[in-house]
Structures are given as structure tokens and as C-alpha cells.
Amino acid sequence: MNPPAPCSAMNTTSLQPFSILVVEDHPAVRSMLVGMLRTAGAQHIWEADNSQKGLALFEAHRPDLVLLDVILPDGSGLDVVKTMREIESSSQQQTWTPILFLSSLNDEQAIWQGIEAGGDDYLTKPVTPTILAAKLRAMQRLLVMRKQLTDVSQALQDANEKLIHLVEIDALTGLVNRRGFDRILELELRACLRDKQPLSLVLIDIDFFKRYNDACGHLEGDLVLKQASHLLRSVCLRPRDVAARYGGEEFALILPNTPKAGAMTLTRGLTRVFQQYPQPHPNSDVAPHITLSGGIVTIDPNKTPVDERLDYLILQADVALYAAKKRGRNRFVH
Ligand code: GH3
Numbered sequence: 001m002n003p004p005a006p007c008s009a010m011n012t013t014s015l016q017p018f019s020i021l022v023v024e025d026h027p028a029v030r031s032m033l034v035g036m037l038r039t040a041g042a043q044h045i046w047e048a049d050n051s052q053k054g055l056a057l058f059e060a061h062r063p064d065l066v067l068l069d070v071i072l073p074d075g076s077g078l079d080v081v082k083t084m085r086e087i088e089s090s091s092q093q094q095t096w097t098p099i100l101f102l103s104s105l106n107d108e109q110a111i112w113q114g115i116e117a118g119g120d121d122y123l124t125k126p127v128t129p130t131i132l133a134a135k136l137r138a139m140q141r142l143l144v145m146r147k148q149l150t151d152v153s154q155a156l157q158d159a160n161e162k163l164i165h166l167v168e169i170d171a172l173t174g175l176v177n178r179r180g181f182d183r184i185l186e187l188e189l190r191a192c193l194r195d196k197q198p199l200s201l202v203l204i205d206i207d208f209f210k211r212y213n214d215a216c217g218h219l220e221g222d223l224v225l226k227q228a229s230h231l232l233r234s235v236c237l238r239p240r241d242v243a244a245r246y247g248g249e250e251f252a253l254i255l256p257n258t259p260k261a262g263a264m265t266l267t268r269g270l271t272r273v274f275q276q277y278p279q280p281h282p283n284s285d286v287a288p289h290i291t292l293s294g295g296i297v298t299i300d301p302n303k304t305p306v307d308e309r310l311d312y313l314i315l316q317a318d319v320a321l322y323a324a325k326k327r328g329r330n331r332f333v334h
């Protein structure tokens with residue numbers, strides 16, 4: 001059998017372009033390595049002749065790869081690799097940089113320590129261009145795999161966030177649905193207690209909506225629900241205000257940092273927009289157009305002790321809503 005053809009730097013031309021940091025104190029060794037790396041496809045090479053410079057360059061440029069000597073004038077490459085790993089784990093993006101030791105220390109113990117300290121491979125001097133390129137290529141392959149994994153995990157995370165969002169949105173109106181309402185109200189109730197800020201909740205019910213459906217049909221009724229949702233949204237001006245479809249023809253507004261007076265101003269505005277953009281109702285006892293009844297409840301930890309149960313809060317709003325219906329509809333009661 002023929003011996004394998006001697007490898008030459010030509011075999012290494014298939015390496016992806018990369019940037020690399022070389023930490024090596026010996027000038028002649030360093031310039032030899034730089035030459036090899038250029039042939040292997042290094043697009044950018046940063047050079048350091050001691051630990052301190054090496055770490056500074058690593059932090060500033062975050063190279064694709066690192067080639068690291070063990071014995072350095074101001075310390076050990078073992079400490080350098082540990083610090084580099086700390087820099088990686090404290091950075092915003094979770095990145096991994098392959099770090100290869102290249103040392104004249106070639107005993108088993110030294111190799112073990114290098115890998116233990118955080119190195120990904122350990123080469124011994126002298127190194128040939130082909131061995132160096134082969135090791136870099138292996139690392140590049142790992143980098144590609146890692147990137148693919150990161151992409152997949154990001155895509156999964158995005159899909160999951162979309163899904164969570166979708167299950168909390170009401171298909172007909174685009175408002176937050178009951179599930180989202182429950183979650184957000186719980187969050188806002190906790191924030192209200194923590195920040196000692198008032199929180200208002202408004203439960204809203206369309207008046208005589210059954211009659212509307214009976215007179216105009218369910219599809220027309222659906223359009224009214226959509227229009228009502230649009231109007232509800234239009235009065236929720238603050239970013240944290242939430243308009244939700246509580247169920248059927250019932251809606252809810254979660255109004256953080258809003259005292260009772262603020263909630264009443266908002267609901268007066270709501271009654272006004274339903275008068276200004278009237279949707280005719282052929283069979284209502286209170287007006288020739290669609291009207292709303294609502295119950296307002298406000299909790300203010302600065303004023304009275306707050307019952308922390310969500311159910312209790314909703315019940316209070318429901319009681320006020322019922323009173324609004326009893327007192328003739330087309331009004332908000334607190
Ligand atoms: P009140 O003034 O006492 O609230 O009278 P109402 O008729 O609105 O009250 P009720 O709760 O008896 O009826 C609510 C109606 O809302 C029943 C149903 O026909 C209608 N409704 C609930 N969900 C939907 C929906 O998704 N689309 C349509 N078109 N109608 C719905």
C-alpha cells in the first residue's frame with residue numbers, strides 16, 4: 001500500500017474564512033504561526049505576546065478561534081483560558097470560542113490540565129501546517145453545529161412565544177381573551193400591591209344584545225362585537241391598559257395605576273364614543289343604538305387593605321355591573 005501523500009498547505013484551502021487570536025510570547029514562533037494561519041484561511045489575526053494583551057484582545061474583538069501558549073511571561077495560559085470562559089459566560093450573547101493550546105509542554109499531565117482548565121484541544125510544538133489546519137477545521141465544524149443548534153433553539157423559542165401569544169388572543173375581536181385576562185390581572189394585582197399603586201377593573205356588558213342578535217342575526221352581532229372591541233381599545237390610552245373579551249358580549253378593562261376618578265373619566269369617554277359612532281340597535285329599551293353597562297372596582301393599597309383574591313375583585317366589579325343593569329343600563333356604576 002502506498003503511504004499517504006504528504007499533506008501540504010494546499011489541502012487546507014477549504015477552511016472557512018475565520019478570525020483568530022494568537023497568544024504566544026516567542027516572536028519567531030508567533031510569526032511562523034501567523035504565516036501558517038494565513039495559508040489556512042485566517043482573514044484576521046490578532047497577536048499578543050502576553051496574557052494581559054491576549055485577554056484584552058479577546059474581550060475587544062471576540063475572535064472565532066484562539067491559539068494559546070501555556071507558558072507566558074506574565075502568567076499561565078491555564079489562567080488565561082479560565083478568564084476567557086468567564087468573559088464568555090458573562091457576555092449577553094451565549095457564545096463559545098474554540099480555544100486551542102499550543103505548547104512545548106507535552107507531558108500527559110500538562111495536556112490534561114489544559115483541557116480541564118477549559119481548552120478545547122491541546123497541540124504540542126512543533127506543529128505542522130497540516131496538523132494545525134486539521135485541528136482548526138475540526139473546531140470550525142463544531143462551531144457550525146453549535147450555530148445550527150442555537151438557530152433551532154431560537155426558532156423554537158420564537159414559535160413558543162407566538163403560541164403563548166395566540167392562545168391568549170380572542171379570534172373574533174383580536175382582544176386579549178379570558179385566559180390572557182386572568183394572567184394579566186394577576187400580574188397587575190401583584191404589581192399594585194408591590195408598588196402601592198391603585199388598580200381599576202371595569203367589567204362591561206352590551207345591553208340587550210340577545211335582542212340585537214334576534215333582530216339582526218348572529219353575523220351582524222359578531223360585527224358589533226368587533227366594532228365594540230375597536231372602540232374599547234381606542235379609550236385605553238396607556239401602554240399597560242388592557243382591553244379583554246371576558247366572554248360572549250362581555251368585556252373587561254384592566255387599568256393599572258388608575259384611581260377610581262381616572263376609571264370614571266375613561267368610562268365616560270367610552271359612553272361618549274358609543275354615542276358618537278352609534279351602531280343602530282332596533283330593539284333596545286334604552287337607546288336607538290348599541291349601549292354598554294359597566295361595573296367599576298378600584299383597589300388602592302394606600303387607602304384600604306386589599307383583598308388579594310382575583311375572584312373577589314371580579315365579583316365586586318360584577319356586582320357593580322349588575323347594579324348598572326338594574327338602574328336602567330347604558331351607564332357605569334362603581
Ligand atoms: P342585558 O342587557 O341584560 O345584558 O341583555 P343581553 O341580551 O345582552 O344579555 P344576555 O346575557 O341574556 O345575552 C347575551 C347575548 O350575547 C347572548 C348571545 O346571543 C350573545 N352573544 C354572546 N356571545 C356572542 C358572540 O360571540 N356573537 C354574537 N353574535 N352574539 C353573542
Ligand code: MG
Nearest residue numbers: 025069071072
Ligand atoms: Mg511561551
Ligand code: MG
Nearest residue numbers: 205248249250
Ligand atoms: Mg352578558
Ligand code: MG
Nearest residue numbers: 205206208325
Ligand atoms: Mg346578561
Ligand code: MG
Nearest residue numbers: 205206207209
Ligand atoms: Mg348583555
